[in-house]
Amino acid sequence: MLSPIFPLALAILLGPSPEAALDAGLGSAAPGPARAVWSSGLLVGAPYVLSPLGEGAGRDSDPRFRLDAFDCVTLVETAIALGNARSTAEARVLLDDIRYHGPPSFTARNHYLEAQWLPVNTERGWIADVTSALGGDLALSGEKRLTPGTWRAAEKAGATLPGLDPAARPLGTFPLPLLPLDHLAEVAPRIPAGTILLVVREDRPWRPYRVTHLGLVVEGPGGARRLRHASDVPGVMRVRDEPLARFAARAARQRWPVVGVSLWAIRDNSARAAALLAGEMRQEPGAR
Numbered sequence: 001m002l003s004p005i006f007p008l009a010l011a012i013l014l015g016p017s018p019e020a021a022l023d024a025g026l027g028s029a030a031p032g033p034a035r036a037v038w039s040s041g042l043l044v045g046a047p048y049v050l051s052p053l054g055e056g057a058g059r060d061s062d063p064r065f066r067l068d069a070f071d072c073v074t075l076v077e078t079a080i081a082l083g084n085a086r087s088t089a090e091a092r093v094l095l096d097d098i099r100y101h102g103p104p105s106f107t108a109r110n111h112y113l114e115a116q117w118l119p120v121n122t123e124r125g126w127i128a129d130v131t132s133a134l135g136g137d138l139a140l141s142g143e144k145r146l147t148p149g150t151w152r153a154a155e156k157a158g159a160t161l162p163g164l165d166p167a168a169r170p171l172g173t174f175p176l177p178l179l180p181l182d183h184l185a186e187v188a189p190r191i192p193a194g195t196i197l198l199v200v201r202e203d204r205p206w207r208p209y210r211v212t213h214l215g216l217v218v219e220g221p222g223g224a225r226r227l228r229h230a231s232d233v234p235g236v237m238r239v240r241d242e243p244l245a246r247f248a249a250r251a252a253r254q255r256w257p258v259v260g261v262s263l264w265a266i267r268d269n270s271a272r273a274a275a276l277l278a279g280e281m282r283q284e285p286g287a288r
Helices: 005-014 018-028 033-041 072-083 088-099 113-123 131-138 148-157 181-190 244-251 270-282
Strands: 127-129 140-146 172-180 196-201 211-219 225-231 238-243 258-266
Touching: 018 033, 018 088, 033 072, 033 211, 033 225, 033 258, 072 088, 072 113, 072 211, 072 225, 072 258, 088 270, 113 127, 113 140, 113 172, 113 211, 131 172, 131 181, 131 258, 140 148, 140 258, 172 181, 181 244, 181 258, 225 244, 238 244
Parallel strands: none
Antiparallel strands: 127 258, 140 172, 172 258, 196 211, 196 258, 211 225, 225 238
């Protein structure tokens, strides 16, 4: 296996193409969180673009895969896919399984984090809740409840997703484990690198979501935790590694109160990845 230092040096020699550097070094780290951290490190500095991915056609014609621009969701999705891939070509296939709960389409996209993205990707083995395991007695049980009344209120408030058929709106009560924001500093040292951190806000009956941001916890100098995220802060607007303490302090000042974070592990999902890739290759004449 390659030394972890080798791909980083190779990335510098290969220049500005993250795809070439990723293809050269993806095998250097174990699949799962370690590979997700390594690969996403090559994406630091990429510009922030809201909703940079789509279906390549139809209502949202943005590409289904790209490495040159991210928002907070697509950065994490891409990191999960790369974390279980051996090449960017494989990551393209895996990303569809992470982003959709059916054949890729705007309707089948996992638009809502609590109601779609988390349960679908938990069931498929890409992620696992570790909030209670890491937070212990500090962790709380939260939820987001979506009813017809929620959606009526969201429509009046202009908080629904334009273009999504109302019949595709999720209904139900969706668990959302929480670590209170004022305890994040206490728990931070024991959060493993590669853990997904979701920002959870105070519940509002007219908003069909509570999660408004996410990123990956990584280690900085001396082991200090940082948040690797696609930042939309004015004057930043790029993927960056921000000290977690500084991020939490800014979150505590938000007008829509941030009540806590939810912590999720990226799993080594090699078995599902292999099955998906085998199916994809069978569809391509001459694929090896």
